[in-house]
Amino acid sequence: MIEFKNVTKMYDRHTPALENVSLKIEDGEFVFIVGESGAGKTTLTKLLLRQTRASKGDIVVDGKRLKRLGLFTLPRYRRKIGFVFQDFRLFDQMTVYENIAFAMRAVGAGRKRIRRSIPLLLKIVDLETKAERFPSELSGGEQQRVALARALANNPKYIIADEPTGNIDEKHARELIALLSKISEMGKTVIVVTHEKALVEDFGKRVITISRGHLVADRHISQEKE
Amino acid sequence: MGYSPLYFLEQTFKNIVRGKGMDLVSVLVLMSCLLVSGSFYAVNENINYNLESLGALNKILAYIDEEMTDEQIRQIKEEVEGLENVKSVDLISKEQALEDEKNRLGEEYADIFDWLEEGENPYRASLEVEYLSTDGVEELEKALGEIDGVESVQSRANTAQKVSELKKAVSKVFLAMMALLFLVSLFIIVTTVKLALHQRSKEISVMRYVGASALFISIPFLLEGLLIGGLAAVIAFAVQHWIYGAVAAQVGKEFFGIISILPADELSNALLIGFLVIGLATGLVGSIFAVIKRITD
Ligand SMILES: Nc1ncnc2c1ncn2[C@@H]1O[C@H](COP(=O)(O)OP(=O)(O)OP(=O)(O)O)[C@@H](O)[C@H]1O
Ligand SMILES: [Mg+2]
Numbered sequence: 001m002i003e004f005k006n007v008t009k010m011y012d013r014h015t016p017a018l019e020n021v022s023l024k025i026e027d028g029e030f031v032f033i034v035g036e037s038g039a040g041k042t043t044l045t046k047l048l049l050r051q052t053r054a055s056k057g058d059i060v061v062d063g064k065r066l067k068r069l070g071l072f073t074l075p076r077y078r079r080k081i082g083f084v085f086q087d088f089r090l091f092d093q094m095t096v097y098e099n100i101a102f103a104m105r106a107v108g109a110g111r112k113r114i115r116r117s118i119p120l121l122l123k124i125v126d127l128e129t130k131a132e133r134f135p136s137e138l139s140g141g142e143q144q145r146v147a148l149a150r151a152l153a154n155n156p157k158y159i160i161a162d163e164p165t166g167n168i169d170e171k172h173a174r175e176l177i178a179l180l181s182k183i184s185e186m187g188k189t190v191i192v193v194t195h196e197k198a199l200v201e202d203f204g205k206r207v208i209t210i211s212r213g214h215l216v217a218d219r220h221i222s223q224e225k226e
Numbered sequence: 227m228g229y230s231p232l233y234f235l236e237q238t239f240k241n242i243v244r245g246k247g248m249d250l251v252s253v254l255v256l257m258s259c260l261l262v263s264g265s266f267y268a269v270n271e272n273i274n275y276n277l278e279s280l281g282a283l284n285k286i287l288a289y290i291d292e293e294m295t296d297e298q299i300r301q302i303k304e305e306v307e308g309l310e311n312v313k314s315v316d317l318i319s320k321e322q323a324l325e326d327e328k329n330r331l332g333e334e335y336a337d338i339f340d341w342l343e344e345g346e347n348p349y350r351a352s353l354e355v356e357y358l359s360t361d362g363v364e365e366l367e368k369a370l371g372e373i374d375g376v377e378s379v380q381s382r383a384n385t386a387q388k389v390s391e392l393k394k395a396v397s398k399v400f401l402a403m404m405a406l407l408f409l410v411s412l413f414i415i416v417t418t419v420k421l422a423l424h425q426r427s428k429e430i431s432v433m434r435y436v437g438a439s440a441l442f443i444s445i446p447f448l449l450e451g452l453l454i455g456g457l458a459a460v461i462a463f464a465v466q467h468w469i470y471g472a473v474a475a476q477v478g479k480e481f482f483g484i485i486s487i488l489p490a491d492e493l494s495n496a497l498l499i500g501f502l503v504i505g506l507a508t509g510l511v512g513s514i515f516a517v518i519k520r521i522t523d
Contacts (some may be wrong), residue, residue: 071440079437089432106438
């Protein structure tokens with residue numbers, strides 16, 4: 001479970017990027033986080049990854065207070081999270097297979113496990129035939145799915161994606177959200193940051209709206225609305 | 227765990243290949259630093275060695291007049307033993323003096339005395355006077371000089387003092403140079419490893435976000451530092467060995483019989499171990515400095 005308790009993040013002294021935000025995300029939930037540009041969405045994901053620390057308040061994940069994490073406990077915490085970068089952050093000089101293997105090796109996975117897991121991961125994201133391709137030989141949507149497969153590689157409990165649809169067209173964006181939805185049904189907690197309202201409306205999930213650093217709405221959109 | 231040493235080494239070599247020669251510069255600078263330190267050590271050891279062969283510091287040599295008979299020499303010895311501040315007196319006969327010198331020069335120069343006629347001996351007998359306190363040395367020297375049959379007095383205390391003053395002066399210069407060079411080496415190693423970190427910043431960021439341990443991320447960079455240090459040590463040792471041989475030969479020729487040079491073999495173990503320890507430590511410390519901020523921020 002993820003819990004924000006009155007979290008404020010100040011990058012400088014004047015304007016908070018997030019102010020007094022409190023929210024709870026239960027295990028297995030699928031949550032959209034929406035808001036205008038500069039609202040504080042990325043800040044929220046950075047706080048969750050402990051890429052940056054809260055200025056005030058507490059963030060508690062599975063009973064652990066993130067501000068308490070140190071040199072040894074922070075990496076272990078991060079293994080619970082699969083993060084999908086908006087810019088994919090794939091390595092151009094590595095194949096799809098090697099890109100995923102890189103993330104697995106980094107947390108100590110052995111050769112055997114890597115060889116067994118990657119085909120399964122590629123099957124989930126529907127890229128079984130592209131293992132030996134380089135990222136430059138893939139479409140934007142395919143690259144995004146490689147990034148997702150890599151995020152899944154170490155079997156994290158949480159999947160966080162910051163603007164995963166930012167660089168792909170609408171059809172592929174829908175497919176990607178559907179894929180994330182499928183992944184959440186596999187028992188993972190999925191948090192998707194986006195500013196594409198139309199997309200969110202169609203999926204009938206929980207939507208948290210942030211505006212100018214404040215949490216302004218937290219509701220479930222029912223799918224029947226369509 | 228799938229951490230394989232080969233993987234880390236491969237990453238380290240990639241760093242070096244991408245390092246645009248910075249690693250080579252680091253090795254060369256650290257190597258010069260080690261060379262200066264090694265030369266300092268070698269000079270120092272040789273000074274000590276020569277001091278030793280000059281004799282212990284608290285001794286005075288009194289050379290006996292050549293005319294003196296054995297009986298007279300014995301009387302002089304007794305007289306000296308009766309002087310104030312004298313601890314002990316050793317008689318070094320002419321024969322022994324010749325023998326000592328032969329030994330000192332070693333096999334290689336044994337034929338140098340071949341021109342001597344049978345029974346001929348250019349050396350004089352001497353008394354080695356060990357004294358109790360340095361304070362009364364001048365009085366003792368004077369008293370020795372006044373004894374009939376004592377031709378000349380040589381105080382080694384004087385020489386020893388001059389040598390140790392020289393040693394101090396040399397030490398200061400060397401230590402300052404060493405400190406400066408170590409700082410420069412450290413700085414260059416830090417810069418080199420930082421460059422490698424910079425070139426891998428994307429990989430590091432991905433590793434960090436998937437939860438790689440600080441050690442896993444750091445190892446290739448720490449290895450890079452160690453490799454720079456180790457390589458610098460080995461090369462410095464080879465160069466030092468060569469320089470020492472050349473200088474020893476030259477000094478041996480020009481100051482033959484005045485200055486004795488330690489054989490290189492007697493220094494090489496200490497030098498190699500010293501170079502490796504200092505080199506590896508500098509490399510490791512430099513890479514830790516470079517890495518620490520990147521993995522703890
Ligand atoms: N590293 C930083 N230093 C200073 N200010 C920052 C930093 N990162 C973000 N901000 C500021 O904090 C606010 C929130 O930024 P954030 O990146 O969270 O917005 P966002 O909701 O992700 O926007 P977008 O939809 O454009 O990605 C913005 O005003 C931004 O300028
Ligand atoms: Mg953003």
